[in-house]
Amino acid sequence: MATDRDLGIAVVSAWGLLRSDPVRAWEMLAATGARGLRLATESGAIGSLLTTEASPAAVSVLSANAALVPGFDRVTVRAADARTRPPESPFDYVDVDPYGTPAPFLPTALDALEDGGLLAITATDMAVLAGAQKAACLRRYGSNPVPGSLGPESGLRILLAFVDRTLHESGRSLHPLVSYVLDHHVRFYAEVRRGGPPVPEGMVPTVGFRGPTLPSGGPFGPLWVGPLWDRSFVARLTVPATAHHPKEVGQLLDRFRGESEVDVPFVYEPNRIARRLHLSEPPSLESLFEALRAGGYRVARSHTRASAFRTDASQAEVEAAARRATDDQSQNARVRA
Ligand SMILES: C[S@@+](CC[C@H](N)C(=O)[O-])C[C@H]1O[C@@H](n2cnc3c(N)ncnc32)[C@H](O)[C@@H]1O
Structure with a gap:
């Protein structure tokens, strides 16, 4: 304690x-x-x-x-x-x-x-x-x-x-x-x-x-x-x-400060989104945040779970951003290969 x-x-x-x-x-x-x-x-x-x-x-x-x-x-x-x-x-x-x-x-x-x-x-x-x-x-x-x-x-x-x-x-x-x-x-x-x-x-x-x-x-x-x-x-x-x-x-104080800017109930997690959408891999937090911010939404990592984040985007908007982020990730991986 x-x-x-x-x-x-x-x-x-x-x-x-x-x-x-x-x-x-x-x-x-x-x-x-x-x-x-x-x-x-x-x-x-x-x-x-x-x-x-x-x-x-x-x-x-x-x-x-x-x-x-x-x-x-x-x-x-x-x-x-x-x-x-x-x-x-x-x-x-x-x-x-x-x-x-x-x-x-x-x-x-x-x-x-x-x-x-x-x-x-x-x-x-x-x-x-x-x-x-x-x-x-x-x-x-x-x-x-x-x-x-x-x-x-x-x-x-x-x-x-x-x-x-x-x-x-x-x-x-x-x-x-x-x-x-x-x-x-x-x-x-x-x-x-x-x-x-x-x-x-x-x-x-x-x-x-x-x-x-x-x-x-x-x-x-x-x-x-x-x-x-x-x-x-x-x-x-x-x-x-x-x-x-x-x-x-x-680290907790940093998370609290971030979450206090997006103080809405409940958090999302990339692996849960990926499972739900049957994506080939979970989107990285970085690419997901970029996609959501580009759409005008606020995002912050949450203190509640390691990969959880809070956003004022709806489930549908988060899922659309996750699809875009995963597509970009796979495309980048293909280019690197
Ligand atoms: C979780 S501990 C407190 C820990 C403490 N605040 C700390 O940070 O170290 C809970 C304490 O409440 C005491 N307690 C339980 N019922 C009580 C009561 N009715 N009045 C006073 N103390 C009580 C227990 O004996 C126990 O020591």
């Missing part, structure tokens, strides 16, 4: 620079404190940090780790159930980083967050969110998940829609700054604002959807179909000087 925590430092540092006051933070599920204590020492944004943890064994390691933090009096360690709102609330930043679903912690997290505050949520129950356990997803998140390779992004969108729906009960809304799929989890950072536009979520049909072909079993959702990134915020993100995995973080 070191890369994930590196990203957290990038996000909270950038967010802190937009504020005049130091951030009052709560890490609800702290374990041994690796995430929260790194934020407190490395982001330069945290004024005070409350860490809560239920496991006595974890709390004793957490206390020992917190004692090593310079300016230890800024950090409070408490053996407590995170589902109880702490007396120090409200907080500017609340981090929910559970094993499995964040759902049980959501009401307290939202209750304890200041209007305009930053909410960070992880979910690791990917079998449920990414479509392998459809009945459990309907039960837990009230949403029909997309199975297959688009499942993880669909899971991220299900989680965002779920949190946003919960927020609307108290007249607030979600404004995502950074959302991503990484390893076996999804995570987002979003501002929670009073009021806000109508919920950008909806059912996504299997037939008639403008984006990539979806598997059977739809309509899918409700899914968050609004932006996953705030473009101007993502442009401010830099690799933290203290990053454990600077190369990976740099």
Whole structure:
């Protein structure tokens, strides 16, 4: 999770620079404190940090780790159930980083967050969110998940829609700054604002959807179909000087910046297109991008899968570009031979 925590430092540092006051933070599920204590020492944004943890064994390691933090009096360690709102609330930043679903912690997290505050949520129950356990997803998140390779992004969108729906009960809304799929989890950072536009979520049909072909079993959702990134915020993100995995973080930030320019649901992959069209070989990303850009479409490589890309072109337009790109590739190969 070191890369994930590196990203957290990038996000909270950038967010802190937009504020005049130091951030009052709560890490609800702290374990041994690796995430929260790194934020407190490395982001330069945290004024005070409350860490809560239920496991006595974890709390004793957490206390020992917190004692090593310079300016230890800024950090409070408490053996407590995170589902109880702490007396120090409200907080500017609340981090929910559970094993499995964040759902049980959501009401307290939202209750304890200041209007305009930053909410960070992880979910690791990917079998449920990414479509392998459809009945459990309907039960837990009230949403029909997309199975297959688009499942993880669909899971991220299900989680965002779920949190946003919960927020609307108290007249607030979600404004995502950074959302991503990484390893076996999804995570987002979003501002929670009073009021806000109508919920950008909806059912996504299997037939008639403008984006990539979806598997059977739809309509899918409700899914968050609004932006996953705030473009101007993502442009401010830099690799933290203290990053454990600077190369990976740099690459993820590059992808986020690109995707924030083409922030539409779901990604295409050259080999899937080639299979669907029975092409002799998949088009290279370079030639496909060239063909799509020539048609006036935006394209960006996606962080979600190695060869995946996002574009505002429809499936039909992507397929036409793929045929052209593959023809050009074969012609070039013949000329070389
Ligand atoms: C995934 S770990 C947290 C990891 C941590 N945020 C980090 O980055 O190192 C989840 C933690 O939540 C704790 N936990 C589970 N239920 C809890 C509850 N109701 N209240 C407080 N802590 C709880 C578990 O003991 C576990 O240590």
